[in-house]
Amino acid sequence: MNRIALETKRLRLYVASQVEMEQIIERQTDEELRKAYQEMLDGYLAHPERGEWYAIWMVTRHDGVQVGDLSFKGFNEDGSVEIGYGIIDEFQGQGYATEAVKAAVNWALKQAGVLRVEAETEPDNKASQRVLAKCGFVPSGIMGEEGPRYVRR
Numbered sequence: 001m002n003r004i005a006l007e008t009k010r011l012r013l014y015v016a017s018q019v020e021m022e023q024i025i026e027r028q029t030d031e032e033l034r035k036a037y038q039e040m041l042d043g044y045l046a047h048p049e050r051g052e053w054y055a056i057w058m059v060t061r062h063d064g065v066q067v068g069d070l071s072f073k074g075f076n077e078d079g080s081v082e083i084g085y086g087i088i089d090e091f092q093g094q095g096y097a098t099e100a101v102k103a104a105v106n107w108a109l110k111q112a113g114v115l116r117v118e119a120e121t122e123p124d125n126k127a128s129q130r131v132l133a134k135c136g137f138v139p140s141g142i143m144g145e146e147g148p149r150y151v152r153r
Helices: 018-027 031-046 048-053 096-109 126-134
Strands: 005-007 011-015 056-061 066-075 080-087 116-120 138-143 148-152
Touching: 005 096, 011 096, 018 031, 018 056, 031 048, 031 056, 048 066, 056 096, 066 096, 080 096, 096 116, 096 126, 126 148
Parallel strands: 080 116
Antiparallel strands: 005 011, 011 056, 056 066, 066 080, 116 148, 138 148
16 A cells, blocks of 8 residues: 655654554553544555555654544545544644644545545534634534534535
8 A cells, every 4th residue: 555645834644554553553542542543454454455545644743743643434435535633632732633634635635536525523622623614624514423524525
């Protein structure tokens, strides 16, 4: 699989290797996140031709410090991809999520077959909703498992 890397003003986003993903899963103490990361790795291994749509993407500053991660939750036949993201607590509130999501979404919308990017946030996660708004997402009017869904075309 092609190791994709995106550069922004302050960040580098890249698809983690299988080994990196396995290490992330091993170190994860939150059982829910551990399960989510394992699902990403499983999707990555099951779809090597489209692994970037399932993998963990590392979000690092240019000095190599990891500030968070993101992922797409598969590639859907209807042309939609869903993005999920998280920034490590100590780096929140510095614009990293907006910068990373904007870069990843702009990349995704240039890929063959991608018509829209979707996201879902918990109803009270105002910070995440602001990130999505800054990245051009609008509410879709659909309520997902975690909360309201948003779309960017």
